[in-house]
Amino acid sequence: FECFRACCDALVNFKSDELIGWLYYGGFAVSNVLFVTLVPFVFFQKQFPKTIKILISVMTLHVISWFPMGLETDRTIQIGYYLWLLAYLLLTYAILFSRVNRHENAV
Numbered sequence: 001f002e003c004f005r006a007c008c009d010a011l012v013n014f015k016s017d018e019l020i021g022w023l024y025y026g027g028f029a030v031s032n033v034l035f036v037t038l039v040p041f042v043f044f045q046k047q048f049p050k051t052i053k054i055l056i057s058v059m060t061l062h063v064i065s066w067f068p069m070g071l072e073t074d075r076t077i078q079i080g081y082y083l084w085l086l087a088y089l090l091l092t093y094a095i096l097f098s099r100v101n102r103h104e105n106a107v
Contacts, residue, residue, distance in 0.1 A: 027062055
């Protein structure tokens with residue numbers, strides 16, 4: 001949660017001379033909030049609109065981009081990143097390929 005807190009701080013504390021960093025790190029804060037918002041819909045939606053599919057794809061690519069950025073700097077990539085990435089990949093898969101009514105086979 002320390003990383004999320006840092007990204008939220010970057011989003012809230014806008015500095016005009018650091019626009020790229022603000023967009024990049026602030027984007028993580030926004031996408032994490034959207035992630036938590038989208039998870040419950042996976043259990044109730046049969047299909048998702050194209051805009052949501054594009055949005056989750058962009059969010060996942062954004063999370064994937066952290067890996068080369070972490071290698072480029074002195075930051076060490078820890079297990080939390082891989083769990084975070086796995087969660088995004090699973091949500092992306094569920095949204096892009098969900099066409100089955102999950103309540104049909106419920107007893």
